[in-house]
Amino acid sequence: MVRGKTQMKRIENPTSRQVTFSKRRNGLLKKAFELSVLCDAEVALIVFSPRGKLYEFASARKIRPEKTAKTIFPRVAIDCRLNSHTTSIKKLVVRLARLEILKT
Numbered sequence: 001m002v003r004g005k006t007q008m009k010r011i012e013n014p015t016s017r018q019v020t021f022s023k024r025r026n027g028l029l030k031k032a033f034e035l036s037v038l039c040d041a042e043v044a045l046i047v048f049s050p051r052g053k054l055y056e057f058a059s060a061r062k063i064r065p066e067k068t069a070k071t072i073f074p075r076v077a078i079d080c081r082l083n084s085h086t087t088s089i090k091k092l093v094v095r096l097a098r099l100e101i102l103k104t
Contacts, residue, residue: 017050021049021050025047025049025055028045028047029045029047029055029057032045032057032059033057033059036059041059042059043057043058043059044056044057044058044059045057045058046092046096048095
């Protein structure tokens with residue numbers, strides 16, 4: 001049996017949307033893990049749910065102790081200023097900075 005192609009549009013039913021988010025999030029986290037193991041790559045993944053809950057993955061094998069959120073995100077913010085096509089990344093950096101403040 002062949003599956004049909006999924007249309008890329010917002011799922012209107014909230015229950016179906018939540019189920020789809022959960023399944024795809026888990027699949028994405030699994031793929032990030034597989035990529036880190038199979039290719040010996042350093043992988044970091046951050047996902048925010050529609051309600052603002054944070055899901056994250058980081059391949060810890062090669063991450064050095066000095067590579068923490070406080071040292072990485074300021075560099076990302078500087079890189080964002082250099083590229084005018086990164087509005088969503090700028091918003092993500094602001095949101096991550098707020099999370100860092102809330103954690104301390």
